[in-house]
Amino acid sequence: xxxxxIVSPALSDYLLAHSSQPxxxxxxxxxxxxxxxxxxxxxQISHDEGELLxxxxxxxxxRTAVEVGVFTGYSSLCIARGLPATGTLLACDVSEEWTxxxxxxxxxxxxxxxxxxxxxxxxxxLRELPEAPTIDFAFIDADKTGYLSYYTExxxxxxxxxxxxxxxxxxxxxxxxxxxxxxxxxxxxEVNAQVAADPRVEVAMLPVRDGITxxxxx
Numbered sequence: 001x002x003x004x005x006i007v008s009p010a011l012s013d014y015l016l017a018h019s020s021q022p023x024x025x026x027x028x029x030x031x032x033x034x035x036x037x038x039x040x041x042x043x044q045i046s047h048d049e050g051e052l053l054x055x056x057x058x059x060x061x062x063r064t065a066v067e068v069g070v071f072t073g074y075s076s077l078c079i080a081r082g083l084p085a086t087g088t089l090l091a092c093d094v095s096e097e098w099t100x101x102x103x104x105x106x107x108x109x110x111x112x113x114x115x116x117x118x119x120x121x122x123x124x125x126l127r128e129l130p131e132a133p134t135i136d137f138a139f140i141d142a143d144k145t146g147y148l149s150y151y152t153e154x155x156x157x158x159x160x161x162x163x164x165x166x167x168x169x170x171x172x173x174x175x176x177x178x179x180x181x182x183x184x185x186x187x188x189x190e191v192n193a194q195v196a197a198d199p200r201v202e203v204a205m206l207p208v209r210d211g212i213t214x215x216x217x218x
């Protein structure tokens with residue numbers, strides 16, 4: 001089975017044209033990421049997804065957020081912009097090389113004081129968090145084989161009404177291809193099944209870009 005275009009190029013252009021437009025800073029960040037890391041630039045979310053993250057953070061009324069998987073900071077910047085001035089984002093990544101770009105853009109955007117970047121395995125960082133349900137919003141967009149562990153640690157720490165967003169849950173259509181048995185696809189199928197069956201959350205999977213799942217704590 002060939003990889004699926006969940007959104008055709010023409011529709012992609014239309015979606016981007018009819019969403020709030022990125023400012024010069026976001027455009028510059030996207031361009032620098034593509035230039036500096038051409039083989040990894042596809043890991044950066046698209047701008048319409050960034051707008052969705054900002055909107056979801058605001059709709060939830062989030063003050064405390066967690067991101068697993070920072071890359072060069074585009075999604076972090078979008079999440080931080082949705083938080084109030086006193087809000088905080090715990091950003092988890094393992095790469096100093098990628099996140100040094102993120103730090104520069106957070107500074108320029110005026111959101112650096114909201115973001116606590118932890119360079120360490122995300123699972124270790126999450127397990128060190130208090131067990132009280134105080135997190136309002138979480139975004140998971142990191143190594144796919146770790147998704148279930150990240151989700152498992154975050155759900156008990158999410159307050160009722162809080163939201164977890166998981167990215168890349170369709171794996172370019174491979175999740176519905178029985179012949180696709182690579183580690184990432186198998187891991188995403190498992191987390192998709194477990195999230196959908198989790199009685200602690202209400203779940204909606206959406207065909208946004210490579211698929212996102214919204215899991216709202218009951």
